[in-house]
Amino acid sequence: MTDVASWVLNVTGLTKRYGLGCPRCAESTGPDHGSSQCPFCQTVHACVNAGFTLYQGEVLGIVGESGSGKSTLMQLINLTINPTAGEIWYREPTQDSTAMNLVTMDGFTRRHFRNDRLGIVHQRPELGLNMRFSVGGNVAEKLLLANWRHIGRIRERITELMIQTELPPERIDDDPNTFSGGMLQRVQIAKALSSNPGLLLLDEVTSGLDLSVQARVLDLIRRIQWEQKMTMLLVSHDLGVIKQLARRTIVMKNGFIVESGLTDQILEDPQHPYTQLLVSSAL
Amino acid sequence: MTEQHTNIYNFGFIDEDSKREVRRQLLKAVALPGHQVPFASRDLPIGRGWGTGGLQITMAIIAASDTLKVIDQGDDESVNAVNLRRLLTRTTGVSTTVDTQAATIIQTRHRIPEEQMREDQILVLQVPMVDPLRWVEPNLERATVMHGEADYGRMWVYMYESVIKAGDIRIATQYPVIVAGRYMMDTTPIPRWDVLRLHNADHLSLFGAGREKRVYAVPPYTTVEPLEFEDFRFKTEYAEGQRCHRCGATNTFLTGHFVKSPGTDEPGHWVTSCSDASYCDKQMVAQGWTEAQE
Amino acid sequence: MGYIAARGGTQAILNAELLVEYMRLHAASDPIGIDQIRDQMRAAVGRAMNEGALYAPNLAALALKQSEGDSIDASFLLRAYRSTLQRVMPTIPARGVDIRCQRRISASFKDIPGGQMLGPSTDYQIRMLNTLLMHESTADVQRILKEYDALIAQHADTDERAGYFPKVVDYMRAEQMVPFVRDDEGAEPFDITRTALTFPCSRSARLQSLAQADTGCLLTYAYSSVRGYGDAHPTLAELRFGALAIAVTHPLTGEPVCIGEIVVTECEIVSKAHSVAHNQERPYFQLGYGFTFGHSEVKAMSMGILDSVLSQAKRNGLSGESGPAANEEFVLLHSDGIEASGFTAHYKLPHYVTFEADLKVLERAVDHVESDALNPHAAHATTAKERL
Numbered sequence: 030m031t032d033v034a035s036w037v038l039n040v041t042g043l044t045k046r047y048g049l050g051c052p053r054c055a056e057s058t059g060p061d062h063g064s065s066q067c068p069f070c071q072t073v074h075a076c077v078n079a080g081f082t083l084y085q086g087e088v089l090g091i092v093g094e095s096g097s098g099k100s101t102l103m104q105l106i107n108l109t110i111n112p113t114a115g116e117i118w119y120r121e122p123t124q125d126s127t128a129m130n131l132v133t134m135d136g137f138t139r140r141h142f143r144n145d146r147l148g149i150v151h152q153r154p155e156l157g158l159n160m161r162f163s164v165g166g167n168v169a170e171k172l173l174l175a176n177w178r179h180i181g182r183i184r185e186r187i188t189e190l191m192i193q194t195e196l197p198p199e200r201i202d203d204d205p206n207t208f209s210g211g212m213l214q215r216v217q218i219a220k221a222l223s224s225n226p227g228l229l230l231l232d233e234v235t236s237g238l239d240l241s242v243q244a245r246v247l248d249l250i251r252r253i254q255w256e257q258k259m260t261m262l263l264v265s266h267d268l269g270v271i272k273q274l275a276r277r278t279i280v281m282k283n284g285f286i287v288e289s290g291l292t293d294q295i296l297e298d299p300q301h302p303y304t305q306l307l308v309s310s311a312l
Numbered sequence: 313m314t315e316q317h318t319n320i321y322n323f324g325f326i327d328e329d330s331k332r333e334v335r336r337q338l339l340k341a342v343a344l345p346g347h348q349v350p351f352a353s354r355d356l357p358i359g360r361g362w363g364t365g366g367l368q369i370t371m372a373i374i375a376a377s378d379t380l381k382v383i384d385q386g387d388d389e390s391v392n393a394v395n396l397r398r399l400l401t402r403t404t405g406v407s408t409t410v411d412t413q414a415a416t417i418i419q420t421r422h423r424i425p426e427e428q429m430r431e432d433q434i435l436v437l438q439v440p441m442v443d444p445l446r447w448v449e450p451n452l453e454r455a456t457v458m459h460g461e462a463d464y465g466r467m468w469v470y471m472y473e474s475v476i477k478a479g480d481i482r483i484a485t486q487y488p489v490i491v492a493g494r495y496m497m498d499t500t501p502i503p504r505w506d507v508l509r510l511h512n513a514d515h516l517s518l519f520g521a522g523r524e525k526r527v528y529a530v531p532p533y534t535t536v537e538p539l540e541f542e543d544f545r546f547k548t549e550y551a552e553g554q555r556c557h558r559c560g561a562t563n564t565f566l567t568g569h570f571v572k573s574p575g576t577d578e579p580g581h582w583v584t585s586c587s588d589a590s591y592c593d594k595q596m597v598a599q600g601w602t603e604a605q606e
Numbered sequence: 607m608g609y610i611a612a613r614g615g616t617q618a619i620l621n622a623e624l625l626v627e628y629m630r631l632h633a634a635s636d637p638i639g640i641d642q643i644r645d646q647m648r649a650a651v652g653r654a655m656n657e658g659a660l661y662a663p664n665l666a667a668l669a670l671k672q673s674e675g676d677s678i679d680a681s682f683l684l685r686a687y688r689s690t691l692q693r694v695m696p697t698i699p700a701r702g703v704d705i706r707c708q709r710r711i712s713a714s715f716k717d718i719p720g721g722q723m724l725g726p727s728t729d730y731q732i733r734m735l736n737t738l739l740m741h742e743s744t745a746d747v748q749r750i751l752k753e754y755d756a757l758i759a760q761h762a763d764t765d766e767r768a769g770y771f772p773k774v775v776d777y778m779r780a781e782q783m784v785p786f787v788r789d790d791e792g793a794e795p796f797d798i799t800r801t802a803l804t805f806p807c808s809r810s811a812r813l814q815s816l817a818q819a820d821t822g823c824l825l826t827y828a829y830s831s832v833r834g835y836g837d838a839h840p841t842l843a844e845l846r847f848g849a850l851a852i853a854v855t856h857p858l859t860g861e862p863v864c865i866g867e868i869v870v871t872e873c874e875i876v877s878k879a880h881s882v883a884h885n886q887e888r889p890y891f892q893l894g895y896g897f898t899f900g901h902s903e904v905k906a907m908s909m910g911i912l913d914s915v916l917s918q919a920k921r922n923g924l925s926g927e928s929g930p931a932a933n934e935e936f937v938l939l940h941s942d943g944i945e946a947s948g949f950t951a952h953y954k955l956p957h958y959v960t961f962e963a964d965l966k967v968l969e970r971a972v973d974h975v976e977s978d979a980l981n982p983h984a985a986h987a988t989t990a991k992e993r994l
Contacts, residue, residue: 141462170469171465181543183472327690359947359952360947361951391615392956394615452805456804502959567961587959
């Protein structure tokens with residue numbers, strides 16, 4: 030099923046560090062030392078030498094506790110922070126497409142790539158939405174940046190996306206402050222999907238929602254994934270969410286990937302002691 | 313009273329190094345149409361916000377051989393235009409004119425002259441607010457990055473919201489435009505009537521904001537496109553059947569004012585006339601009226 | 607055929623200027639001497655010099671006379687004059703420790719090396735109007751001067767180091783309460799009069815902007831940061847007022863040459879430091895620095911507080927989250943009195959064109975609402991969706 034030619038994202042040696050680093054960083058940080066910060070030079074090694082490949086139509090989960098580096102990794106892929114080292118290659122899932130290194134793109138190209146090819150849903154809706162604009166205006170932003178210039182057609186597209194994400198289309202002009210938490214996540218999903226992105230990034234999208242609301246949002250994501258064969262990268266601290274959506278999973282701790290493989294395998298037969306702890310406490 | 317002190321100042325008031333710096337930034341502005349270029353704005357003996365940006369551009373580019381026209385609201389005799397002209401002539405001695413055709417440099421606030429300008433003329437516009445993105449991003453540091461990445465999505469949402477909430481694009485002046493297909497630019501408080509007259513113009517337009525310390529430019533034959541939608545077009549103030557009550561022009565920008573014949577019992581009434589006063593006078597002279605001396 | 611009506615802008619401006627002169631002199635009282643303003647209105651002169659960013663007591667007094675005491679207008683006159691002056695050469699950096707103090711206090715420690723010196727201060731004066739000043743005579747002036755001479759004679763100090771004190775902040779540095787490092791270590795100072803201020807800006811650019819900012823504005827921002835819209839906890843490390851010698855490098859010999867003394871107020875504020883979670887560096891007090899021409903303690907302290915608030919915010923990678931005074935761009939771009947007053951006043955200029963354009967938009971908006979109101983299905987038709 031995962032034919033070698035159909036990869037979408039290929040990440041190698043991805044590293045993000047805050048601080049200059051020192052010769053003793055390597056021997057004093059990482060999962061074995063229980064910290065990502067060097068006690069000698071105070072450098073924070075937020076993400077170290079991360080590498081993975083994401084295939085067309087696949088959902089890859091990234092799990093770890095807060096401070097593990099999973100959010101840093103997500104921000105790196107979303108191109109909102111610059112890596113200290115490493116490469117992020119992206120390829121359209123078509124036959125004759127050429128791969129491009131997102132790290133070396135200039136700001137202008139990056140902005141337009143991000144708008145067109147990436148979609149992101151944040152844990153906190155106010156990070157992804159502008160609460161001063163209407164719901165429709167928020168969903169329209171990516172379309173407008175991609176030079177859609179016909180309000181009638183833009184609104185047709187917004188309506189289509191609202192229906193797809195199970196939002197009442199008659200509320201297109203409403204103030205997002207009147208929406209519930211679960212609905213705001215749908216608005217973010219509608220916005221993320223508006224450009225038909227090649228990759229959807231989901232950053233703790235159901236954290237903080239009630240369990241029943243959480244289940245409905247997860248159902249929606251699963252349906253979109255199924256219907257559109259959408260490639261997704263899913264960050265969560267919650268193994269339950271990972272288990273429902275991700276076929277493969279990466280486990281991170283103190284800036285390092287400590288284990289990766291098929292989600293079922295990781296849950297049933299965790300190898301790394303940290304993963305074992307995570308699985309036993311979650312299940 | 314202060315006339316005898318004038319000669320202690322340099323030609324064009326500001327010193328030559330400062331002029332050179334302004335010209336360097338103007339060259340950069342011309343090379344990057346619509347892009348805001350920071351410059352070290354000098355303190356002038358005119359209030360900040362009263363045209364110090366336009367003045368510094370004029371001071372930096374003017375030569376003794378130039379013929380200057382200064383207008384405010386389209387009017388050469390507006391108190392502010394008189395005041396700025398007084399400073400410029402006092403410190404340069406250049407000749408002035410009210411005739412758009414005769415001027416080599418025209419400094420203006422809020423209008424572009426009605427008569428079409430030529431390749432050999434420069435229009436200097438005074439700018440109060442520089443960044444069109446301030447409506448969606450007041451922080452300059454972030455707005456600068458947005459311009460760099462042509463990240464104008466949020467501004468377009470602002471336009472979309474205007475249509476959705478008001479049924480129309482509710483921007484009267486300082487209408488945002490895209491210059492040369494790249495940078496979003498504030499057109500200064502010129503009316504929408506004038507916005508399209510920047511598009512592919514024969515003349516060079518230089519914009520100066522003294523208080524905000526930025527210059528920008530629209531070179532000749534450069535596209536200037538107002539933000540609009542295919543189904544909600546940019547509209548000017550032009551109204552069918554409009555007419556100047558003085559010269560009878562039907563294709564100019566008009567402003568309203570109150571008239572009353574002196575020494576009569578007539579109660580007075582509101583009329584509209586050309587805001588470009590010298591153009592209006594020119595039309596009247598052509599119709600056989602005699603020009604009054606001040 | 608008739609005449610085109612003339613518009614009398616030029617004559618109106620000239621008449622307006624004459625009227626201002628008339629308003630100043632119409633009561634025919636004795637004209638005020640520049641020396642009287644310079645010597646007897648020290649606070650106003652200091653403020654004009656600070657905000658005009660030019661140390662020139664005589665010209666500041668002249669500007670105050672010309673502006674009838676309006677501090678912003680007086681500083682504007684000085685600032686505009688300054689921009690015509692040639693830059694001769696930079697001075698050798700002056701140090702606060704070299705101020706010959708007339709006043710020097712600290713609120714951090716009861717006793718400080720060199721001791722506290724109250725000096726000329728109205729801090730503990732009961733604020734009641736002194737009606738004796740209504741009719742002050744030259745005899746009164748002589749009496750006070752004599753009283754002062756007698757007092758000085760009793761406490762004559764012949765030590766040539768009298769008035770020079772070590773700095774409290776140097777002691778704090780030695781004790782590692784505040785760090786030794788400068789934020790712009792080794793960098794050439796930014797010059798806000800020669801380079802456009804862009805953000806993020808250096809500390810030297812910040813201090814220059816604050817030094818010429820409007821006193822009232824700095825006071826407001828500083829006050830807001832300690833009152834509730836911020837998290838500043840300032841303590842006055844030291845405030846000194848006195849004379850500071852200014853030197854330049856002789857262009858031929860390369861030797862320093864003193865070119866005169868200026869009267870200054872200097873202030874250091876230390877503020878309780880709050881570091882954010884990921885910031886694991888050694889905790890220390892945040893230092894803030896204030897410096898003004900003349901005797902301007904409120905401005906020097908406001909500047910010191912704001913400098914510490916802004917440094918603190920920058921150190922923690924924040925900008926304005928704890929209050930408006932911690933947003934550097936906001937504070938620096940809105941605190942210049944000359945810029946702010948100029949722009950606010952510019953609304954007096956004709957806006958006939960923009961108003962006409964606004965009016966046309968208003969007319970369209972009214973038409974839009976009325977056409978909806980006339981529509982029998984208005985209740986349904988008002989949603990934007992159905993309009994489209």
